Amino acid sequence: MITALQIGLGPLGQQIGRYISEKTSIGTVAAVDIDKELKGVDFGKLINGSPSDILIENSVESALQKLKEKPDVAIITTVSSIKKLESQIEEVAQHGIPIVSTCEELAFPWEENPGSSKNIEAICKKYKVACLGTGVNPGFLMDYLPSVLSSVCKNIDSILVERIQDATPRRIPFQRKIGAGLDLKAFKSKEDEGTLRHVGLKESVYFLAKSLGFELDEVTENLTPVIAESNLKTPSMEIQKGDARGVQQISQGYKNGRCKIEMHFKAAVGEPRSYDKITVKGIPSFTSEIDTGINGDIATCAITINAVKSILKAAPGLHTMATIRVPGYLN
Incomplete structure (x- = not known):
């Protein structure tokens, strides 16, 4: 089973957590949000009311310290701004964990945000991880x-x-x-x-x-x-x-x-x-x-999860939906 670290537990992150909990080939093993009131909250109770053995942490470092093995992938659902995302990507990438993010500006950032694109590409190459920005739009329907x-x-x-x-x-x-x-x-x-x-x-x-x-x-x-x-x-x-x-x-x-x-x-x-x-x-x-x-909330959550198996096979670097293997349904 693919193991996932979820970062960002707003409405979108919670919905992704619920969808993952219904699947057999991927599971969330750690959850992070900067909201101090969420620290120590049971992740399962937050997403669907069912107790789990995952307690929410306020940092990636503290979440990973509780795991015996690092997760296979990180799913980041925090911000729309690529500039704000840079430090979050490095925080994850330094542990050798590939990333899928719903950050809209990450979907094809080279023209509008060349500096951040160059920085993220360098981070990914340094730590030998692949990173993808996706969603229903941008990421699928209109591009x-x-x-x-x-x-x-x-x-x-x-x-x-x-x-x-x-x-x-x-x-x-x-x-x-x-x-x-x-x-x-x-x-x-x-x-x-x-x-x-x-x-x-x-x-x-x-x-x-x-x-x-x-x-x-x-x-x-x-x-x-x-x-x-x-x-x-x-x-x-x-x-x-x-x-x-x-x-x-x-x-x-x-x-x-x-x-x-x-x-x-x-x-x-x-x-x-x-x-x-x-x-x-x-x-x-x-x-x-x-x-x-296409319902945007459902599709964004679904494509983010379904793209995981493609990013796990991708070469290190910053990717788009055009540079990874064609994603498909992940059960």
């Missing part, structure tokens, strides 16, 4: 999946990727991250702070461009609120007419003045229809659509 679909094309002129989702069933931290329930002044304030947006859209554009061999001259991104046309009420919040119910972001990659890659991301409470859609213009031209879309 890896269209790159796979492109393999049936003789020529590609352009690709449009759309992810439209009703955020009503998503976890509350996600709803807050997209600005649901904020008045437009508060929305603009958080946008200016950089705390309100889907993280990773440009990374997805660069990932796909790399896969297609497109050398882009410019990548743009813009963000606008999705405004409620009537009052909305959900189990987690009430949204007034005229306030934001979510966010829409569009990122475009240009070459010689022509848009070659375009990505539309829209997540809003009360969105009437969810779908994931890829439109390829080329030879052949085609459209592939997933009706109702």
Whole structure:
């Protein structure tokens, strides 16, 4: 059985812990979170109410001291910022433990964060471990999946990727991250702070461009609120007419003045229809659509776990979904 160290026990980390507890080929053997109130808490009781022999620690060092053998892999679900992740990666890598992280900026970091990319690559090579950033988006739906679909094309002129989702069933931290329930002044304030947006859209554009061999001259991104046309009420919040119910972001990659890659991301409470859609213009031209879309929370947890067996076979260094073996279901 693959043994895992989990780092970061917010809603996503807890959900990953629950999913792992249902599997036979992987198991969590240690858990870490910096929240002082979680130190000494039974990990099993936290994730599903069932007692376990794992007590949560506040540091990787203290968690590993309680184990007879080091875990096979570390799953890090802590931050979206790659700069904040650097020290966490080194803390794990120095013990020779490969890493899978849900950090959005890690999915394809070389263009937006070249310094951090270089540092993490050096850390991984120094300690001879592989590291991967993945998730449903970025990491799969808007970058890896269209790159796979492109393999049936003789020529590609352009690709449009759309992810439209009703955020009503998503976890509350996600709803807050997209600005649901904020008045437009508060929305603009958080946008200016950089705390309100889907993280990773440009990374997805660069990932796909790399896969297609497109050398882009410019990548743009813009963000606008999705405004409620009537009052909305959900189990987690009430949204007034005229306030934001979510966010829409569009990122475009240009070459010689022509848009070659375009990505539309829209997540809003009360969105009437969810779908994931890829439109390829080329030879052949085609459209592939997933009706109702893929649930982001479920899929992010699942792909993070399922990518473990691929990262265990990967060469030391910083990887993307395009440089590891094709992942599949891990039972």
